[in-house]
Amino acid sequence: MSFLSKISIHSDERSARLAGIALMLAGVCMFASGDALGKVLVANYPVNELLLLRAAVPLAMLLTLIWRQRATLPRLERPWLQLLRAVLSTAEVAAFFIAVVYLPLADVITYYLACPIFVTALSAVFLREHVGWRRWSAVMVGFCGVLIALQPSAQTVTWPALIALGGSLSFAVLMIVTRSLRTTPDIVLAATQFAGTFSVGLVLAPFAWRLPGLADLGLFVLAGCISIMALLCTNRSLKLAPASVVVPYQYSMIVWAVMFGYTVFGDVPSTATMLGAAIIICAGLYIFIREQRLGRETAVSPPV
Template sequence: MTTTSTAGHGTGIALYLAGVALFAANDALGKWLVAEFSVAEVMLIRSLGAGLLLLGLGRAVGATLRVPAGQGRLHGLRILLLAGDSYCFYFSTKALPLADVMTFYMSAPLIITAASALLLKEKVGLKRWGAIVTGFIGVIVALQPTSAAFSLSALVALTGAACFALAMVITRRLSDCHWLTLVAWQFIGCGILGAVLSPVGWVTPNAFDFFLMALVGLVACGCFMLITKALALAPASLLAPFQYSAIFWASLFGWIVFADKPTPPIIFGNVIIIASGLFVLYRERTLKVAVNTRIEPIP
């Protein structure tokens, strides 16, 4: 691995970790909103909020909605998968505790790694697989899912996790497309789905609730910007284990904001998760295996 590639992977990991941290805040706020408003309504107004940020950034960096020739089908599939991911996540949080939904979404690193090996031909050794499985065990220990995790809503959550994972693999395939273009199209897709479905069960929000839904869009937009950029810099299978860091941030935010003290299982589970992530990072730094990447310079 060249010095440039090693540095790119390190930057990719840092960006991915930052994106996952923002997701923790976004998920909690989104669950609170769908308790009163329909999933489609939240998706629609969330997309409008993200659109304001994307419009300003697009003008600043000169990005457009134009996608490279021959990639239309992959872009279309990615948009559908991410729209499905958003809908499934918010829908499942209406019936399940957030901890249960997060448990299912933490299966995404396993799906990402498997799909990366099959579809992207990324080399994934037994030790990296072991770290990913160990991290998932840490998730189960920390979250202690309830019996509701075996319901129909749980199947919806698992479907959402699969959509998210496959979308991340496709994002890696599209790493030569501008990151802002990728993020913009996914919010356009979510906005269209929300607009089509939101008339059913529409509840007119007051100014504050409208602001919160738009804020969810801004935060989600920041999440996907960081993650999309990370996938342009580092292999999807390398980044996958760092998805587990979401549990650490969820525990920390719960302690600071809601005074929910971390229990011994949460602390122990987080230790396992952090250890698995550090092991992957250690392997990345010591093996220095060359990886063919197409890296777009960070503006």
């Protein structure tokens, strides 16, 4: 291979990584925007109504792609696991928006930042992945960050805080299940997630429904559009660049959460929340850096 060809390949790889990072940052920004918009909506509308209308828009947008994949639907691998994934996805979305009714956006995001920590721990138990003592130490440090942010006491451990933490755990288990179903087409995975929240919202809607005005209906549509665009950005990011490169940029979510919380809702994050978030981020980044280093060592090791 010529020198110029090598330069071209490295340039293409670098461009792909930069594009992946840019898409991840854009996706995280859109997710944070959608979360802030959802917090605005659940202040005046039931959570089940948000679940219904927010999921209806992405399903309508994905309808054509779902139709093209219709032949694969009857042959989906492990259908009960597919159903569990949809249930977990619906539970974590519902938990998030229930929690933000009562808690500042930055607080809820802090609990969800612990998800990569939980995934590392759960992957060792359920996927039999090897987790060394360094990563276990990072998991414990991250859990300490959660405890600092939660400030467990009779006064601070409230139901909204526990719901947010439960949502984070649901999201972690969702990631584990998704790893187990990695041969399922991306469109099917996305569609089942939105179908789950849509179904729950549809069942619960008659029990609590407030007819939205035209302006608020537009906000529901906007929330749905943001959610599908954010999902497409993050999925494309993971295809352009290694996960160990782009996933750490998800921690920029806390920056947007604090900014939206302060400018839109007037929330000033507590010192404990910010300290806990910083500890969680450091522990998570260590895990990702460790994974990247181990991946490089494996790649250069000679076969035995």
